[in-house]
Amino acid sequence: MAELRDCPTCGGFFNYIGIRDVCGKCATNEEKMYEEVYRFLRRRENRAANIERIVEVTGVTESLLHKWVRKGRLQPALFPNLGYPCDNCGKLTKKGKLCDSCLGNLNNDLKTFEAAKEFREAIEKSDRATYLANQTKK
Template structure:
């Protein structure tokens, strides 16, 4: 259901349904996108860096980075263009993390899995050790 909200950019009241900003700000963002897209489509600008695109278009770097992360701008054909790793800030061409941060995170997750597995085995061993058995005549009864 649509809700009434204030635009985070300009503060204007609008019905928040499909977009997180008002129509006016959405149109301005699309115009900026078109400006950046036209700029990087030119053969002369394909080797431009993020700073050069920012200077050449006047569009904020944060918006350009957002469009790249959303997949609206593809930088695979632009060797000098990159976005910052969300963890360390190193320039990367795709994704959210650089290889070293991704590998570090993967290693930490694997280590966490190993620790959890060790704890689970330790608990299972403790349960096995605490089992008691008693005999009642002909039957054997197990107490857990």
């Protein structure tokens, strides 16, 4: 079922049906910009262009380039200097939501947490009781 949404680009209303996140007019403009960027990148001398160079030459926004790379329309395997920002630190990445260093840090933190959890569980499971030797009865 369609949902009425604001277009983030132009501010107009459109029926969102799960396919595009912008209105039809803006989607057409985005497609024209995509074609221009793709034509630019297909030239052999431009395949290694970085994001700043593409923005400078084509006039497309960085966020739109990031969106196309994230969705797989522009593939970093073909264009090696393309990527999108890591959700944690902002460093360019080519896959997933986190860059390799943030992913490594997260994995290390998880391993540390699991080790601490296992240690706590081992202590709780131990059947050792503590006895006080010098207790006096009243």
